[in-house]
Amino acid sequence: MKGLSPIVFFNSNPSNTDEQGKGLRTSDTLIIIPAFNEAWNITHLIKEIKAEGNYDILVIDDASSDGTGKLAKKTNLAHVISLPHNLGIGGSVQTGFKFANIHGYKYIVQVDGDGQHKVNEISRLLKLIKLDKADVVVGSRFNKKHKGYRSSSLRRLGIKIFEILGILMIQQRIKDSTSGFRAYNRETIKFLSKFYPVDYPEPEAIILLGKNGFRISEVFTKMNPRKGGKSSLNKRGIFYMLKVSLGMIMTYIRPKSA
């Protein structure tokens, strides 16, 4: 196949070298941004991440009604997957895992679309993964001295309960298991693209991963207070805590995932 066939032509493009036609990967790290009605922030966030380092970006537009997906596409700096109907945070993030798995990314960092996560902390999360010290790194909002952004008291109570459940079930102390600021390596991506909890997945995912032998680390990161939009968590309060606690317990007593 040496002639000027279209295929060769195609592969001569440096960004399209992958033989399986998955040549859109330009970095080994994918930043996934699950976004539901984050139009006010998405363009800024994408530009900020792009300026931070050589990362590919995937925005999962969870059937937003405010044009989040279109704005993200317009930047020309991010891949955008638009879901046909709203799946919630768990289903959106898992779409990102599936995408990363298909396209062969080595690392994923999940950054929420609401601008709470500081993009200059991304490299700190990745560091432990790249050193092979952990399979999952959680960026926690609790500084050792409790500086920076602190959340509502109800949410803090929930986080405390999840922390205790984590200690009891997988003997790991994760102080902020609700944080969606996370980095994962290839093995974890593969696993989570098959098994990922729905609805409010973060604390359940901790138990799921711990139970299946993945090494979890936590890094203390500063967080921005929310600039706009609404948290999907706080308004549901007690129901959220009960649902997640039940989910964690069920994950714990379920047999290991294959």
Place this chain on the structure above:
Amino acid sequence: MGEKAPYSIDVNIFKMQYIAIFGSVVLLIFILNLIRRKRIKEEYSLLWLLLSIVFLVFSVWREGLDFISRLMGVAYPPAALFLILLMAIFMILIQFSIIISKQAENNKNLTQEHGLLKFDHENLQKRVKNLEDKLKE
């Protein structure tokens, strides 16, 4: 069935029996018709069929119901029938929850797959267009 049942409110019980027979026959025909018209899949209709047959059998066969209610320690036989039906309805509802959960999982996977394929599709379109533009040059 013609003899007088040993209840002080037997008139009501006979009336109730006719209503039960009528109701259960209508239910059975209704379910069978839904299956015939493919409005319910056979696998989801089994519990409904079972329920309407049990309902019919005990509405017709009073002695059987009396026997069962004595076994269950229920003084008023129609109450035993209601209890049996209630349990059957619980089972059907639980079956519904199982089916809904399975469909929600399938639905989620399809939605994700749809998003991924749409992405691939748009990407390929872009690449084909680039290619055509280059070939034209």
